[in-house]
Amino acid sequence: MSEARTPVFSVRNLWKVFGPKAERVPGSELAELPAAELRERTGCTAAVRDVSFDVEKGEVFVVMGLSGSGKSTLVRCLTRLIEPTSGTLAIDGEDVLAMDTHRLRELRRHRAAMVFQHFGLLPHRTVLDNVAYGLEIQGLGKAERRAKAAELVEKVGLAGLEDRRPSQLSGGQQQRVGLARALAVDPSVLLFDEPFSALDPLIRREMQDEVVRLHREEGRTMVFITHDLSEALRLGTRIALMRDGGIVQLGTPEEIVGSPADDYVREFVRDVPREQVLTVATAMRPPTAGESESGPALRPRATVSEAIEAVSRSGGPVARVMDDGRLLGVVDHACLLDVVAGTGEGIAAREVTV
Template sequence: MSTPVFSVEGLWKVFGPKAERVPGDPELTALEPAELRSRTGCTAAVHDVSFDVHKGEVFVVMGLSGSGKSTLVRCLTRLIEPTAGSIVIDGEDVRAMDKARLRELRRHRAAMVFQHFGLLPHRTVIDNVAYGLEIQGVGKSERRARAQEFVAKVGLDGMEQRRPAQLSGGQRQRVGLARALAVDPEVLLFDEPFSALDPLIRRDMQEEVVRLHREEGRTMVFITHDLSEALKLGDRIALMRDGRVVQLGTPEEIVAHPADDYVREFVRDVAREQVMTVRTAMRPGGCDGTEHPGALDPGEVVADAIKVVARSGKPACVVEDGRCLGVVDHERLLGVVAGTEPQKEAV
């Protein structure tokens, strides 16, 4: 695995009187949220959180309202000052940055996309997209050329001279996304960017993020309260509750192996066949030679594999880089759907 873009270790954000005493006191850190508030008047919005975000990864932080996810993402660039712990971006200590370095971090290295778009109402689409470049001191002709490139990339060709009031909610969010992309950040930070959008527009914007990530491989940290959004977008998901990360893993790991009853309840209604892959369902070995009937990729979701096996009426090979990893049949695939898949065997 590559060196992390972001590395977070033992991060705390405590609100309340004498907040700094909480992380260092084992008796206080062991208290439940209500007990901590009663005893100290403090709330631990982020409670001893650690994780890495790797280059090119979509890392989703998910949780219900009040779980601490938005506070966490704001701590990454010190829009909110952490109480304790470390935050490192590309080997540099974020908590040690002075004001000038922080400005550079926010303008060049970690661009934020918020739920409320923050567009300048008197500026056109192209001038809104170019705004971050203007702040960076990029010359007018260059910033307009780069802004035009990203206006096209997010599907707003022909709308360059419109103002925000003339756009739909989804179009305004595309402007916000293009503005963030135009400054060419190392990492994009999304704070529930689509939660105010209508369901169909929201789905379109999710597809846009998937497409942009596929084309550009940009590192993203995505905050959401929506499980289906998290499962759709995330390479890995950190599921938060009461300021703590209760489980961190791939969508498949979280759905297949919930860490506790809270997570189990969260994923109870997930369509497993849309999340689980044939790698989980396959039996290692079993197909020899160069002919691989079915030829399923190990990352193929079970729903698509069921169609392949149903059409042929035969087990299908799971093939990666021309090498057969194993086979899947109808029984094993349906076992995954029902949640009775066999324990993973060694390949």
Template sequence: MDAATCEPATTGAEATPVFSVGGLWKVFGPKGAAAKVPGSEHADLPAAELRERTGCTAAVRDVTFDVRKGEVFVVMGLSGSGKSTLVRCLTRLIEPTAGTLAIDGEDVLAMDAGRLRSLRRHRAAMVFQHFGLLPHRTVMDNVAYGLEIQGVSRAERRARAADMVAKVGLEGLEDRRPGQLSGGQQQRVGLARALAADPEVLLFDEPFSALDPLIRREMQDEVARLHHDEGRTMVFITHDLAEALRLGDRIALMRDGRIVQLGTPEEIVGSPADDYVRDFVRDVPREQVLTVRSAMRPAAVGESERGPALAPTTTVVDAIEAVARSGGPARVVERGRCLGIVDDAALLAVVAGLPAATRREVAA
């Protein structure tokens, strides 16, 4: 294998996105005035000035993104950034003002009431921050409630509910009522209820923000485990950067209703789009997020055959340890193919936050 083999392989055409969102707006205010904001001279006004001139609030402004099948797509931002409004627009729990919206290529905005009910019951299930459990029903009956609404027989819905209760670790608690459960257990009931409908995509609206840190971590582990086991598509809303970096395959960072940067956790941390994003990620330990892809260089003749092999997803902190143990450069290898080489100088340049161009000079 020579240096020429250390080039990334190309990928084929991607499948139809689960959700495809284009130029989406949600403007609150007088109906006639709200409908006129997108595309008008008022569209780019700051929030306060827009309210003063039109009486409207633009919660979502000209948002465009795709959600790929099987990914965890995280939308994050501070309070008031528009993230919760956006996720509700995906199933028209809140009606968008303008733009395009499709699920598996089907126009969501053109759906009639029947198709919308089907979308919400079978294809996209929501897990809310405030669990929404029925206090007079048991855990089992709460989990089965959505299936009951769908008209599923009692025997089938109880069997499916029992499977979901076991899946989220609530065995033995089937006959308890919500008031007898901890906050984390109640959130597991809400998750099991969403899973019972076997939806194509799970929508999470800040589901763990009311939980204490330890239970929140446990629930993050649970979501990560379910995604690993099932590969189910998830859209996850959060204001917590650590949570977004931990769970997200890609992150859309919102501010004032707009997406200011969309990318992988590594792209968000390693190449902030502007000062706002840079401030957001300032305290993130870069070496725990960035991977060896950000530090590798092409292999010289013979280098692709020696040194420890690292996966492209290896974090910089783990790569530094591997290089230190070996006493020399390491190979970045994927499916038996050498993608590049990393050494201690380039890895430390990444940790120091040097610009990409400088890192390339160091790596060379």
């Protein structure tokens, strides 16, 4: 964490075990068993296995994994839609596991709004009234909630469709209604559970663009569940990659692609175009005499792909990596291609904190 501020979510040693006498598994020798052996010996499945992480205010925290990895169970544990078996869980410093029914209702209605893959829209209500539904539950007057809902309908790109029913909308439009409905209660965090996986590729891309735009404009904290690596890399500030209920690696997209934690992660990211994810901060080196005064300037977070284009276009030997007028280093064709090929020193050794 950059400062000593309270995370939006703080999760420590969280377990969710399904099966008979599930509570006996965490903290015992059974916890060390592989998934198949645990099922065979106890009849239990550890869907979430000793997971710890913080979600910082304003970040898009992506939980990614294949089907059965535990990611959807994990996001449901955050608001106790599924009850954790053991561990600690807090939102804004408040113990979620100690919340009574009233506090849990408040958490789900006001503080952590879910956006699901299956939109859950009310078929007999219009777009406007679907968006206003959460505000109605909160007791807001009709005129006020419809006015706020109208603003959000426009924000998510559905202006002019306020009076349509869900059956009259495309899948992408329905998902926009679901997003607007979640935003209407002004939650401190949005929880997305594979919201776009049922959409056509082009519509899915549009919805990803919408999430990027909303995050850029509002800076709202988001927890995003997906099985799609390209979606995770595109949206995530940080990514937690899950396997068999546990987190295999937690890091930035650049760290996941540039420094895989093990062979599983390495195989996962094998086909990712490294030059589109890794930045010049990964590739740069100290300047030699004369290199600090010439060449195009790049921001530290420019991708390697952008740097290759800039160096080629300039016709010079190097590009300078600059931050607020300060020279951090230079990149040339050799070090850029080194990073693309994966033969460099790796992010942990080369990246400079900016």
